[in-house]
Amino acid sequence: MHIPDGFLDAKTWMTTTAVGAAAVSYSLKKTKLTISSKQVPMVALIGSFVFAAQMLNFPIAGATSGHFLGGTLTSILFGPWIGSIVMASVLIIQALIFQDGGITVLGANILCTGFIGCFVGYCVYRAGMRLLAGKGRILITFLAAWLSIVAASAGVALLLAWSGTFGLGTALKAMIGWHMLIGIGEGLITTLVTGYLFERNTSLIRGVTSP
């Protein structure tokens, strides 16, 4: 759901550019403080994977197509600060080199598919893990990823409505409607990749649970 140039009016894209830039610089600060040198190759590879996976549009109901976004995946693996930096880098490269997503709306895209995707996905995942005391990881991961797409599409709908492109109710209904389907793909891929990369933490004695 990369917004192209022209969909948002001046006040909306200027505001989202400013807020997006502030959010990215705060995320950079957080990332600088927390990232370890052992994580660097892993984060770089996941960024590359997110870019590649985003190219693979899958058809939906013969009418539209969706693709993986990756905010929930990167945030579950590395936390939402590193996650949002990965997402912002992917969006910047896509806009500058591949003309996918506009330039004036880069901030809007980073906020919606980057930050909303990362933080909604991460918060749902964390809350779910705490609530179920670590059980049902697969289901929680799927739900977190699915919700992150729905939330991101709602964010885009809000910005479109704020731009006066179309009414808020119609925008929300249309965007959320399609992305409830597209989000299923996000849930599946996120669940598969986390399942592949996570392993039981053997340094913990079994039976010790979090408070």
Next chain:
Amino acid sequence: MNEVRLTTRKWKWIGLLVITFAAAGLLSPWASSHPDGLERVAEDHGFLQQAGTVHEWAPIPDYEVAGIPWTVLRIGLAGVIGSVIMMAILWGALRSFTRIRRENDAGTNHGEEG
């Protein structure tokens, strides 16, 4: 509190690398060309024509490397180039962060050039 952790098995990460380049180079030409969710909505509600480009100098517009006669190769190559760029930029930037921090910790901060 975490009962899972990221794997440190090298083959798993190499596997992911292979999957990444297979997706970018081999699968991408067969991706669906249906309009995506937002384009679908824009079309249905009559504002798709508002889309424009302010950045006309993208080297690989629409994920197709110009000057190659085979579509499959045009798209696949674009995917591989993009994946390499992503990895290089993230690796370089993040490595400079960890290096700056290490220098700061050691009390020998030589500035931000990393």
